Amino acid sequence: MDHVSQASGTLNRYRNQIPCYNSPTMTARYQALAQQLARSIQEGLLQPGERLPSLRTFCQDQGTSLMTALAAYRHLEDLGQIEAVPRSGYRVLASAPQPLTRPAIPRSRLTAFNTRRNDIIAQVLLAMADPNLLPLGFGCPSPGLFPLAALRRLTAERLNAEKELWVSYSPAPGPLELRRQIARRYQARGLRVGPEEVLVTSGAMEALSLSLQLLAAPGDLVAVECPTFFGITDAARRAGAQVLELPGDPDGGLDPARLASACARRTVRAAVLMPSFANPTGSLMDPQRRRAWMEVLQRHGVALLEDDVYGELAWDGHKVEPLCALPRADGLPNLLVGSLSKTLMPGGRIGYVVARSPWIERLTDLKNTSTLFNVTLSEHLAAEALGSGLYDRHLRRLIPGIQAGVRKLRSCVAQHFPPGTRVSDPRGGFLLWVELPKGSDGLDLFRAAMDRGISLAPGCVFSLGPGLERFIRLNGAASGDFDQAMAVLGQLAGAGPDAGPARLDRGSRVALTSLQSI
Numbered sequence: 001m002d003h004v005s006q007a008s009g010t011l012n013r014y015r016n017q018i019p020c021y022n023s024p025t026m027t028a029r030y031q032a033l034a035q036q037l038a039r040s041i042q043e044g045l046l047q048p049g050e051r052l053p054s055l056r057t058f059c060q061d062q063g064t065s066l067m068t069a070l071a072a073y074r075h076l077e078d079l080g081q082i083e084a085v086p087r088s089g090y091r092v093l094a095s096a097p098q099p100l101t102r103p104a105i106p107r108s109r110l111t112a113f114n115t116r117r118n119d120i121i122a123q124v125l126l127a128m129a130d131p132n133l134l135p136l137g138f139g140c141p142s143p144g145l146f147p148l149a150a151l152r153r154l155t156a157e158r159l160n161a162e163k164e165l166w167v168s169y170s171p172a173p174g175p176l177e178l179r180r181q182i183a184r185r186y187q188a189r190g191l192r193v194g195p196e197e198v199l200v201t202s203g204a205m206e207a208l209s210l211s212l213q214l215l216a217a218p219g220d221l222v223a224v225e226c227p228t229f230f231g232i233t234d235a236a237r238r239a240g241a242q243v244l245e246l247p248g249d250p251d252g253g254l255d256p257a258r259l260a261s262a263c264a265r266r267t268v269r270a271a272v273l274m275p276s277f278a279n280p281t282g283s284l285m286d287p288q289r290r291r292a293w294m295e296v297l298q299r300h301g302v303a304l305l306e307d308d309v310y311g312e313l314a315w316d317g318h319k320v321e322p323l324c325a326l327p328r329a330d331g332l333p334n335l336l337v338g339s340l341s342k343t344l345m346p347g348g349r350i351g352y353v354v355a356r357s358p359w360i361e362r363l364t365d366l367k368n369t370s371t372l373f374n375v376t377l378s379e380h381l382a383a384e385a386l387g388s389g390l391y392d393r394h395l396r397r398l399i400p401g402i403q404a405g406v407r408k409l410r411s412c413v414a415q416h417f418p419p420g421t422r423v424s425d426p427r428g429g430f431l432l433w434v435e436l437p438k439g440s441d442g443l444d445l446f447r448a449a450m451d452r453g454i455s456l457a458p459g460c461v462f463s464l465g466p467g468l469e470r471f472i473r474l475n476g477a478a479s480g481d482f483d484q485a486m487a488v489l490g491q492l493a494g495a496g497p498d499a500g501p502a503r504l505d506r507g508s509r510v511a512l513t514s515l516q517s518i
């Protein structure tokens with residue numbers, strides 16, 4: 001007989017006599033342990049059918065006696081939450097109450113809805129991990145579009161070849177081979193850069209944060225396009241900067257004349273731009289506008305931070321030259337950030353910032369005094385994927401897939417959305433920027449759609465101020481049944497049964513220039 005059966009037998013025999021059932025302190029202890037387990041079951045941390053820790057492990061973890069642990073288990077058994085399995089301990093009863101069917105998005109947050117921007121952003125992000133929701137709001141291709149089998153194989157190979165990868169730190173600026181591969185890709189796109197000018201970061205988000213810390217002192221003014229990725233405005237504000245939102249247009253990005261006129265009134269320290277397939281509008285800046293930007297930046301002494309996260313996703317396969325590739329003679333920094341999150345492995349958290357000396361050393365210092373290291377294994381996988389050609393082969397498959405997805409999404413908007421809807425017409429990336437007709441509200445649509453199992457990104461999260469209430473962002477690289485979801489969205493957006501199809505206009509310019517203070 002094993003120790004569990006022995007203890008169990010003892011408990012059964014002396015149930016009313018053993019101290020844990022009689023002494024007040026012992027009673028409180030086993031009940032507290034039972035409550036703790038019950039909470040884990042309720043919250044879905046212990047699933048129906050899942051085995052509980054063995055009594056021995058539970059005793060060790062909780063620093064309690066076998067009798068107290070067993071009393072806790074038996075108490076839950078009496079309450080019908082768990083059952084004993086002969087010779088293999090206890091497991092959660094299949095019929096144990098499971099009030100949370102969607103653990104990732106607690107119901108209470110949806111019903112008692114909070115309109116604060118951060119809460120909305122959190123819900124859009126959580127929706128990604130919820131299998132019950134179609135993630136049309138998330139800014140990343142669905143897992144099925146990534147090279148899962150190849151990544152699994154590479155992981156096994158790398159861990160076999162370098163057995164200590166999981167137990168090794170990888171100091172900044174990151175492995176030379178990965179920096180070499182990143183530099184090589186940018187050279188092919190017209191940016192003269194060497195590996196010593198690349199700092200590997202934990203995703204582009206860290207690259208943005210470090211860059212904004214470098215460029216902006218507290219109180220400095222940082223110009224951004226409106227709308228823009230919320231991570232940019234939030235990182236600028238975390239650095240203590242004031243954010244100047246300048247309205248862009250979904251076709252050609254931000255007009256540099258807007259910065260020039262702002263500079264006539266205020267000192268702008270840095271501009272954050274996304275010239276290549278911007279998030280959320282998908283806009284692509286033409287070469288002439290890029291040259292005009294570099295001229296305005298230099299004339300007014302404004303540093304540049306270019307977000308190039310979507311830069312390799314041109315549908316026609318052409319290599320888009322980064323804005324940072326244009327020469328700059330005023331000694332101010334041109335920083336470029338990117339990542340492999342939208343193209344290879346979002347969970348690997350591989351990002352980077354490209355900068356000349358002395359900026360690259362200052363960025364490395366900032367990393368060394370904040371997050372220090374990245375995930376070593378991811379860095380080695382990324383280097384291998386880029387160097388072996390796997391990444392290029394994968395991009396050749398990914399890009400037609402996302403292009404087809406966006407096209408389909410656009411035609412669904414045309415078919416199902418109410419007249420007066422306008423939609424962007426991107427030439428790369430996988431995001432669609434949709435302007436709903438007058439009288440509609442993106443946040444209302446977001447709430448109603450969540451209740452119908454669809455997530456989208458309401459326009460208001462892409463600005464710090466008002467003006468984007470009627471916009472939504474959709475993801476053309478999400479998996480699942482688009483058609484049905486778009487029919488539901490179209491209905492929710494106000495299309496009656498007789499409503500004609502939406503007119504496929506391009507999304508409009510955002511009519512605001514707002515100076516948002518922190």
Ligand SMILES: Cc1ncc(COP(=O)(O)O)c(C=O)c1O
Binds near residue numbers: 203342
């Ligand atoms: C424009 C832009 N920059 C940066 C990021 C952050 O990317 P990462 O996941 O690599 O941190 C995102 C993610 O959505 C993005 O859209």
